Amino acid sequence: MPTDDGSRAGESGAPRLGRRPSTTQAELSHVALTLFAERGFEDTTVDDIAAAAGIGRRTFFRYFASKNDLPWGDFDAQLDGMRRHLDGLPDDLPLMDAVCAAVIEFNRIPPEEVPWHRQRMRLLLNVPALLAHSTLRFKAWRDVVAEYAARRLGVPADSLEPQALAWTMLGIALAAYEQWLVHEDADLSELLESALRMLGERFAS
Amino acid sequence: MPTDDGSRAGESGAPRLGRRPSTTQAELSHVALTLFAERGFEDTTVDDIAAAAGIGRRTFFRYFASKNDLPWGDFDAQLDGMRRHLDGLPDDLPLMDAVCAAVIEFNRIPPEEVPWHRQRMRLLLNVPALLAHSTLRFKAWRDVVAEYAARRLGVPADSLEPQALAWTMLGIALAAYEQWLVHEDADLSELLESALRMLGERFAS
DNA sequence: CTTCCATTCGGCACTGAGTGCCATTAGCAT
DNA sequence: ATGCTAATGGCACTCAGTGCCGAATGGAAG
Numbered sequence: 001m002p003t004d005d006g007s008r009a010g011e012s013g014a015p016r017l018g019r020r021p022s023t024t025q026a027e028l029s030h031v032a033l034t035l036f037a038e039r040g041f042e043d044t045t046v047d048d049i050a051a052a053a054g055i056g057r058r059t060f061f062r063y064f065a066s067k068n069d070l071p072w073g074d075f076d077a078q079l080d081g082m083r084r085h086l087d088g089l090p091d092d093l094p095l096m097d098a099v100c101a102a103v104i105e106f107n108r109i110p111p112e113e114v115p116w117h118r119q120r121m122r123l124l125l126n127v128p129a130l131l132a133h134s135t136l137r138f139k140a141w142r143d144v145v146a147e148y149a150a151r152r153l154g155v156p157a158d159s160l161e162p163q164a165l166a167w168t169m170l171g172i173a174l175a176a177y178e179q180w181l182v183h184e185d186a187d188l189s190e191l192l193e194s195a196l197r198m199l200g201e202r203f204a205s
Numbered sequence: 206m207p208t209d210d211g212s213r214a215g216e217s218g219a220p221r222l223g224r225r226p227s228t229t230q231a232e233l234s235h236v237a238l239t240l241f242a243e244r245g246f247e248d249t250t251v252d253d254i255a256a257a258a259g260i261g262r263r264t265f266f267r268y269f270a271s272k273n274d275l276p277w278g279d280f281d282a283q284l285d286g287m288r289r290h291l292d293g294l295p296d297d298l299p300l301m302d303a304v305c306a307a308v309i310e311f312n313r314i315p316p317e318e319v320p321w322h323r324q325r326m327r328l329l330l331n332v333p334a335l336l337a338h339s340t341l342r343f344k345a346w347r348d349v350v351a352e353y354a355a356r357r358l359g360v361p362a363d364s365l366e367p368q369a370l371a372w373t374m375l376g377i378a379l380a381a382y383e384q385w386l387v388h389e390d391a392d393l394s395e396l397l398e399s400a401l402r403m404l405g406e407r408f409a410s
Numbered sequence: 411c412t413t414c415c416a417t418t419c420g421g422c423a424c425t426g427a428g429t430g431c432c433a434t435t436a437g438c439a440t
Numbered sequence: 441a442t443g444c445t446a447a448t449g450g451c452a453c454t455c456a457g458t459g460c461c462g463a464a465t466g467g468a469a470g
Contacts, residue, residue, distance in 0.1 A: 164403060
């Protein structure tokens with residue numbers, strides 16, 4: 001999901017009432033990522049970003065609740081995608097297979113967006129403040145997995161089994177991401193598959 | 206490790222030079238936890254804590270790098286303990302068994318400290334700011350696991366297999382903790398064992 | 411075109427975390 | 441007393457985030 005610059009009119013059939021927004025989340029995110037790449041995350045202030053985007057500092061905080069949210073873009077939309085993908089899977093597919101497939105599918109990225117995604121993830125996993133903040137997003141991700149697992153297992157989503165499973169899948173995904181960031185030529189999907197396979201073998205013993 | 210109030214002299218055989226510290230990490234942590242229990246984490250300022258402890262605000266930040274570090278106490282010492290425990294295990298014990306044993310051992314807590322530990326963990330896992338900050342501590346925990354696994358497997362500690370394993374163990378531990386916090390009468394060790402067993406069974410299929 | 415209304419903008423002032431600087435204080439040794 | 445060492449804590453500063461409120465913008469109704 002690259003910055004959808006240009007036409008920022010579309011939207012749903014709402015009659016459009018009142019003053020129109022002067023920018024977009026994606027636009028701001030794009031501007032900020034560029035600044036972060038130049039000066040680094042810590043050395044870029046919210047004032048810098050607002051100024052570069054041509055808006056007031058106060059306005060910035062109407063588009064993003066915090067500076068830490070900038071690299072995440074529309075994560076919730078992604079989550080909805082994964083939720084739908086999971087719900088669309090046949091119930092006779094073994095639970096682990098389903099979850100693994102969803103994780104791999106969720107992290108499939110078009111080749112042309114790989115560089116952007118790499119930069120974003122490098123920021124998220126390497127800047128301490130962002131890594132810390134990520135926890136809150138990861139929780140939302142885990143909830144998607146846990147809720148699916150809970151449905152399949154016929155138990156509450158906050159019970160041990162779905163929760164443990166969700167944590168495990170997150171761990172696997174992040175371990176794969178860390179490898180992906182280190183090895184420029186690596187393929188994320190392959191790393192994920194390999195990590196998932198490894199876990200199965202290790203636990204089977 | 207409750208607050209070691211009273212005699213704050215002991216230490217090693219250092220000749221003690223210069224002015225003595227006017228308080229301790231444990232003391233501050235204790236004061237803060239009490240305030241958090243009364244007013245909540247967000248509504249307790251660092252000024253409040255410093256005032257309650259009878260020190261200057263500036264001094265507070267010489268004992269703790271941030272307000273978020275207060276509930277963690279001497280986590281590094283705990284980590285050293287786990288590291289030593291792992292290194293002391295026989296090499297013919299299967300890797301997974303060793304790691305599982307260490308996780309359970311690491312989270313064994315004396316019955317009299319259970320209430321305190323519960324309050325601390327409830328804070329850490331329920332207050333968003335603390336949960337986010339926890340990520341950084343969890344990373345140190347994961348590194349201990351990953352380094353042990355790496356040694357046993359004869360691969361670099363930052364390679365996929367140890368990292369994925371470390372993430373998984375963390376996830377299991379936290380899933381167990383969440384259950385423990387919800388169920389007043391639950392036993393943490395049993396929850397951990399049950400979660401670990403579950404993961405094995407699920408992956409074995 | 412004017413008026414009304416919804417919605418966004420953005421300045422201002424404020425809180426609170428965290429930091430650098432530095433003079434002051436407390437303990438120990440000579 | 442003098443000197444050395446280490447901890448203290450006040451002060452001023454930066455920056456993230458928030459509440460308040462008037463100003464700007466654009467569509468719709470008159």
